[in-house]
Amino acid sequence: MTRTVQRRRVVITGMGTINPCGLTVPETWDNLLAGKSGISTIERFDITDFACKIAGQVKGFNPDLFIEKKEQKKMDIFIHYALGAAHEAWADAGFDQVQLTKAEREVFGVYIGSGIGGLSTIWDEANGYRGPRRTSPFFIPSLIVNLASGQASIKYGLQGPNSAVATACATGAHAIGDAARLIAFGYADRMMAGGSDSVINQLGVGGFAAMRALSTRNDEPERASRPFDVDRDGFVMAEGAGIVILEEYELAKARGAKIYAEVAGYGMSGDANHITTPAPEGEGGQRVMRAAIKDADIAPEEVGYVNMHGTSTPVGDKLECMAIRKVFGDHANRIKVSSTKSMHGHLLGAAGGLETIVAVKAVQTGKIPPTINVDHQDPECDLDVTANVAGTLDSEYVMNNGFGFGGTNGCLILRKV
Amino acid sequence: MADVRKKVIAIIAEQLAKPEDSISESSHFVDDLGADSLDTVEIIMAIEEAFSLEIPESEQEKIRTVGDAITYIEKHAKG
Numbered sequence: 001m002t003r004t005v006q007r008r009r010v011v012i013t014g015m016g017t018i019n020p021c022g023l024t025v026p027e028t029w030d031n032l033l034a035g036k037s038g039i040s041t042i043e044r045f046d047i048t049d050f051a052c053k054i055a056g057q058v059k060g061f062n063p064d065l066f067i068e069k070k071e072q073k074k075m076d077i078f079i080h081y082a083l084g085a086a087h088e089a090w091a092d093a094g095f096d097q098v099q100l101t102k103a104e105r106e107v108f109g110v111y112i113g114s115g116i117g118g119l120s121t122i123w124d125e126a127n128g129y130r131g132p133r134r135t136s137p138f139f140i141p142s143l144i145v146n147l148a149s150g151q152a153s154i155k156y157g158l159q160g161p162n163s164a165v166a167t168a169c170a171t172g173a174h175a176i177g178d179a180a181r182l183i184a185f186g187y188a189d190r191m192m193a194g195g196s197d198s199v200i201n202q203l204g205v206g207g208f209a210a211m212r213a214l215s216t217r218n219d220e221p222e223r224a225s226r227p228f229d230v231d232r233d234g235f236v237m238a239e240g241a242g243i244v245i246l247e248e249y250e251l252a253k254a255r256g257a258k259i260y261a262e263v264a265g266y267g268m269s270g271d272a273n274h275i276t277t278p279a280p281e282g283e284g285g286q287r288v289m290r291a292a293i294k295d296a297d298i299a300p301e302e303v304g305y306v307n308m309h310g311t312s313t314p315v316g317d318k319l320e321c322m323a324i325r326k327v328f329g330d331h332a333n334r335i336k337v338s339s340t341k342s343m344h345g346h347l348l349g350a351a352g353g354l355e356t357i358v359a360v361k362a363v364q365t366g367k368i369p370p371t372i373n374v375d376h377q378d379p380e381c382d383l384d385v386t387a388n389v390a391g392t393l394d395s396e397y398v399m400n401n402g403f404g405f406g407g408t409n410g411c412l413i414l415r416k417v
Numbered sequence: 418m419a420d421v422r423k424k425v426i427a428i429i430a431e432q433l434a435k436p437e438d439s440i441s442e443s444s445h446f447v448d449d450l451g452a453d454s455l456d457t458v459e460i461i462m463a464i465e466e467a468f469s470l471e472i473p474e475s476e477q478e479k480i481r482t483v484g485d486a487i488t489y490i491e492k493h494a495k496g
Contacts, residue, residue, distance in 0.1 A: 070434035074455075133471070134462065137455040 010180040011417060013257040014093025014245030015357045016085040020056035020238050021344045024088055028344075028354075029361050032369035033390045037222035037343050039236050044200050052214040054221040055200045056238025056345025074138040075151060076118030078241075081350070082148035082196035083155065085241035086112070089192065090156060093245040094257060100157075107189040109160030110149040111179035112196060112243060113171040115349025115404070118143025119199045148196050148241075160188045168404030169309070171195045172242055172352025173412055177266035183248050190251070194243030194353030208237055211276060215312065225346075226373035227310035227317050227339035228381035235311040238345030242353025244360075261360045264397060264415035265296025271407025278316060278403065282323030285309075285401065288409035289327045292399065296413040301331045303413065304395020305368055307359040309403045310339025311346050320401065321381040336393060338386040342372040352402035356412055359400040363416045366393050421468075421494070425486050428463045432456065442484035460486075468494045 015025050020038025022028030031038070038056050047053040063072050063080045066087045072080065090096060100108065121143040125135070141147055146164035153162050161182055165174045172195030179193035199205075208214050215234040217224035225236040252259055269291060271284035278284060293300055306324060310317055317339075325332045340358050347354055362368050367390055374387035384391075395416075402410045422442070430437045433450050446452040446460060461477050464470065468490050472480070480486050 068434070134466070136462070137458040141455075 005185055007184050008186065009249035010183045010246050010263045011249050011252050012244045012260045012263065012360055013247045013252050014089040014095070015260065015360065016088030016090070016092060017240065017242045017354050017357055018058055018061060018081045018084040019240035019242070019344050019347060019350070019354050020058055023061060023084070025092070025357060032340055032343055032358065033367060035343065035370050035372045035388060035390070037225070037372060038238070039221045039224055039345050041221055042200060042205065045202055050205055050209060051216050052205055052209045053218040054215070054224055054236060055205065056236060056347070057200060058240050074142050075147070076121040076143050077198040078114050078118060078196045079142070079148045079151055081198055081239065081241040082112050082243065083151060085194065085196070085243040086152045086192060089243045089245050104189070105157050106159045108158045109179070109182065109188045109191045110153045110158050110162050111164065111175045111191055111193040112148040112152060113165035113167070113175040113349055114145045114148060114195060115166060115168045115171045115197045116199050116204070117145040117166070119204055120201045123201050123203050152192055158192065160191070166349070167408040167410070168406055169346065169348055169351055170402040170404035170408045170410040171349035172354070172356065173400060173402035173410030174268065174352070176244060176246070176263065176352065176356050177268070177410055177412055180246050180263040180266060183246055189248050191246045192243060193246055194241065195350040196241035196353070197347060197349040198239035199348070200237060200239050205237060213313065223373050225312045225342045227308070227312040227342050227371055228321070228378055228385045229374050230376045230378045232312045232314060232317065234313055235341065236345040238347045239350070240347050240354065241350050242347070242355070242357050244353070244356060259417045260364050262415040262417050263412060265292040265298070265413035267291025267295055267411040269409045271409070273407050276405050278319045279407065281326065282319035284407055284409045285320050285323035285403060286326050288411040289323065289399065289401070292411035292413045296397065298397060298413070300328045302395070303397045303399050304336060305359070305362055305393050305398040306335060306337040307355045307362070307398070307400045308337050308339045309401040310371070311341055312339070316403070318378070318380045320403070321383055324383060332383060335384070336368055336386055336391055337383050338368055338371040340369050352400065352410060355402070356400050356414070359398045359412070359414050362393055363395070363398040363414050368393050421490050422487055424467060425464065425483060425490065428467055429460055429483060432460050432463055440483060442482070442487060444483045445481055447481070464490065470494060
């Protein structure tokens with residue numbers, strides 16, 4: 001016997017973020033459209049011996065607004081950020097105004113991933129290690145990757161599917177795509193989904209710097225993240241969270257929810273090439289974009305804007321541009337792209353969460369935030385990268401790419417509703 | 418003795434983020450102060466550290482109120 005599964009439409013009805021360019025979605029969006037950088041000199045620790053001295057640090061975040069004092073020390077900072085972003089998304093979707101029934105909460109799940117998890121907590125605990133009798137019982141639950149999902153489920157009483165993905169810099173895109181599929185195929189009606197990361201500490205910065213992945217343009221922090229520019233020299237690490245509320249379309253409509261966009265397509269792929277270097281000609285990126293386009297059941301020409309992974313590494317940007325040319329053919333001469341990492345930096349596992357929000361705002365408002373710091377565009381990145389000044393968009397579909405170490409790729413297509 | 422009481426209450430107030438004047442000797446960690454099993458482990462650890470004690474696990478289980486903790490410390494603390 002075969003079972004026919006009907007695929008349901010999934011929409012985004014709430015969004016929240018904490019990032020170097022803002023502590024809310026409206027603040028972030030305004031700063032991104034204005035081309036403002038959130039990158040600055042690292043203030044968290046002594047950077048004297050570090051090749052990279054800059055990062056996108058969240059500023060002015062007050063955990064007291066989201067988390068009881070007693071609970072705060074039981075959570076790594078990546079969970080603080082996740083709960084901050086979740087708070088905004090929850091209220092934005094209007095769930096602070098309604099009492100969900102037990103039956104509704106049982107099909108409302110959480111899927112917040114993290115690229116790395118509580119590295120700051122591991123660093124602190126290992127540095128102050130004083131033996132097994134002095135290891136806090138909260139050490140493990142404060143740092144493991146799925147505890148952002150766990151804590152959010154406890155806070156909001158969400159008893160549906162509860163999971164977390166850890167696919168490096170593709171985490172946020174995968175979390176939202178996976179969660180949308182849970183709804184599409186009837187395993188949940190609503191999901192809180194996205195990503196969160198915070199590893200601006202000695203191990204995080206030192207580790208990425210050792211890979212020669214980070215920009216060392218230390219004397220000009222705001223100009224360091226420069227995707228598609230000939231003088232780009234690596235990514236700028238950032239921190240924060242980006243979380244959305246996903247809902248089955250008919251349910252969202254029935255309760256009169258504000259609908260931002262539809263999750264129209266989702267693709268996943270693996271490079272099977274190298275732990276950090278993308279496959280030649282961005283093959284993994286090509287496959288993931290094609291998979292998302294196929295899933296959305298549209299023609300490539302219908303996509304009007306791509307929020308690119310575009311991390312500002314010499315090889316990564318070039319190969320992603322090449323992949324876009326291969327996938328979109330002639331349409332690559334017209335399609336608009338940008339990398340907002342030029343402003344907020346690379347939020348690692350949270351990047352896909354934040355950048356999905358950016359792509360949603362773009363398709364919803366018809367405005368495209370720029371790629372800043374494009375002084376001399378690399379001829380090998382010859383797309384319309386929305387250089388330095390915000391652009392406009394008149395299209396029903398937009399795309400968001402996320403590629404991670406290990407050769408893991410995610411791509412989402414969002415549709416204007 | 419008053420010192421021990423003051424110090425214990427300060428530790429618990431810090432661990433559970435409660436005002437000191439809401440804590441008395443009769444306060445039960447779980448029933449009155451809202452601690453969970455992990456909070457209780459951490460309170461015991463903080464007390465061990467503050468009073469240079471090593472409380473055996475069998476004894477830890479018996480410390481359930483602020484008064485229990487004070488009594489144990491007064492009996493076992495060095496110096």
